[in-house]
Amino acid sequence: MTTLAPRQPRVVLYEGSGAEPFAGAERAELVAAFLDRGYSVTLAHEGAAAAADEATFVVVGRFAGQAPLVTAAEATVAVHDCSGRTPAEVIGLVDGARGNRPLNAPGTGDSWKPWFPVIDPVRCTNCMQCLSFCLFDVYGVDADHRLRVENPSNCKVNCPACSRVCPEVAIMFPKYHAGPIDGAPVSQTDVGREKMKVDISALLGGDIYARLKERSAEAKNRFSRERSADQALAERRRCLTKLADAAAIPREVLDALPSPEEILRKSAEAAKRAAAALAGQAAAEAIGPAASSPSA
Amino acid sequence: MTGSEAQPPEPTVRMLYCRCAFAQVVPADVKSAVLDGLAAAGRGFEGVADLCDMAARRDPHLADLARLAKEGTTLRIAACWPRAVRGLFHLADSPLGETGVEILNMRTLPAERVLAGMLDGDTSAVAESAAARDDATAEQAAASRIATLGKLPPNTPLGETP
Numbered sequence: 001m002t003t004l005a006p007r008q009p010r011v012v013l014y015e016g017s018g019a020e021p022f023a024g025a026e027r028a029e030l031v032a033a034f035l036d037r038g039y040s041v042t043l044a045h046e047g048a049a050a051a052a053d054e055a056t057f058v059v060v061g062r063f064a065g066q067a068p069l070v071t072a073a074e075a076t077v078a079v080h081d082c083s084g085r086t087p088a089e090v091i092g093l094v095d096g097a098r099g100n101r102p103l104n105a106p107g108t109g110d111s112w113k114p115w116f117p118v119i120d121p122v123r124c125t126n127c128m129q130c131l132s133f134c135l136f137d138v139y140g141v142d143a144d145h146r147l148r149v150e151n152p153s154n155c156k157v158n159c160p161a162c163s164r165v166c167p168e169v170a171i172m173f174p175k176y177h178a179g180p181i182d183g184a185p186v187s188q189t190d191v192g193r194e195k196m197k198v199d200i201s202a203l204l205g206g207d208i209y210a211r212l213k214e215r216s217a218e219a220k221n222r223f224s225r226e227r228s229a230d231q232a233l234a235e236r237r238r239c240l241t242k243l244a245d246a247a248a249i250p251r252e253v254l255d256a257l258p259s260p261e262e263i264l265r266k267s268a269e270a271a272k273r274a275a276a277a278l279a280g281q282a283a284a285e286a287i288g289p290a291a292s293s294p295s296a
Numbered sequence: 297m298t299g300s301e302a303q304p305p306e307p308t309v310r311m312l313y314c315r316c317a318f319a320q321v322v323p324a325d326v327k328s329a330v331l332d333g334l335a336a337a338g339r340g341f342e343g344v345a346d347l348c349d350m351a352a353r354r355d356p357h358l359a360d361l362a363r364l365a366k367e368g369t370t371l372r373i374a375a376c377w378p379r380a381v382r383g384l385f386h387l388a389d390s391p392l393g394e395t396g397v398e399i400l401n402m403r404t405l406p407a408e409r410v411l412a413g414m415l416d417g418d419t420s421a422v423a424e425s426a427a428a429r430d431d432a433t434a435e436q437a438a439a440s441r442i443a444t445l446g447k448l449p450p451n452t453p454l455g456e457t458p
Binding site: 004005006007008015021024027028031032034035036037038039040041042043044045053055104106111112113114115116118119120121149152153172174175176177179182183184185187 | 338403427428
């Protein structure tokens with residue numbers, strides 16, 4: 001699980017009072033370069049210095065040797081006069097000023113691709129099917145027993161499987177390549193299409209949990225006979241191929257699934273949480289009308 | 297118009313540009329041209345590397361923007377599908393109101409339409425942003441994607457294609 005800092009560091013390109021504006025092409029080049037490195041950027045004009053919030057760590061501008069002192073909510077911000085400097089030099093100044101502040105930088109080895117389910121609150125009916133489906137604790141419920149994406153960074157990158165089990169087509173992955181999962185409008189065809197709701201039990205030829213138990217027992221027997229991890233892996237791949245194809249689950253996600261026993265344990269836990277949330281919703285609904293009734 | 301007809305003040309506009317820097321689902325030429333246009337306009341704006349990343353962090357700045365929009369500022373966002381953008385703000389516990397927010401979809405609109413919406417408040421561009429692709433456009437996009445896929449190494453995840 002990736003622990004996310006509350007904010008990405010922010011760079012302010014200042015063009016307000018006391019600073020010369022950047023040349024148009026240079027301004028675009030700098031903003032693009034900072035965004036591609038993962039920074040947030042404010043292009044600040046007159047009166048916009050309030051953009052220096054606690055995420056701001058550096059202000060750059062063409063101050064002609066008169067760089068002002070800028071104080072953000074929590075710290076003094078580094079201010080660099082970049083008069084006469086090339087864009088590459090300005091980028092170097094900013095990278096240097098960042099110091100050891102955490103930055104999720106796109107395209108670097110240790111970066112986290114922000115891939116996670118996004119709920120359409122207009123469509124979601126809080127049926128909790130996704131919560132009971134997900135094995136990675138991505139979903140949770142809020143104080144009102146409504147569905148919530150609790151741990152986005154637990155989600156498996158490029159896996160949109162939970163969106164396929166949502167009967168209301170309410171789960172989006174904005175970085176998915178096609179609609180409606182990418183957030184495109186949902187058509188009646190999408191809602192009616194049986195394919196949108198993957199029946200995992202049917203895919204695996206019956207009750208998934210019974211099948212997993214069976215496979216677990218089979219695997220134990222096979223291991224005792226053959227002691228072949230490779231063969232077990234091959235069998236697992238074969239079993240899950242249909243699921244991968246139908247729900248567009250990346251193979252590496254399926255390969256990384258825990259053991260059948262662990263899947264059963266996690267499924268039971270998730271189902272328990274979903275049942276508790278649904279019971280909470282029912283209780284709240286039962287109390288609601290009574291509480292609002294004049295005789296209550 | 298007579299001098300006695302008081303005009304309501306122009307609402308303040310805040311512009312937010314999403315670079316979608318962790319994926320290639322927004323056409324690179326569109327997002328670059330939109331950024332160039334915003335930078336050339338000589339107006340202040342904010343850019344974020346990735347709105348999804350911000351939402352996942354529940355970045356408090358999203359709550360600031362949502363609040364400003366509810367207080368009368370017009371918030372214009374150049375990003376992707378409006379349904380997804382609204383979902384991201386909701387995920388960050390900062391739901392956007394029904395009014396005061398104009399979302400421009402760089403996945404489907406050409407850069408000039410996005411810029412017309414961002415800089416000039418062209419409401420038809422905002423409306424087009426939420427409209428589904430028509431079949432012809434979708435077919436064209438699919439054909440282009442297939443052509444691109446042919447040039448990519450095998451096993452490249454679809455989300456990584458331009």
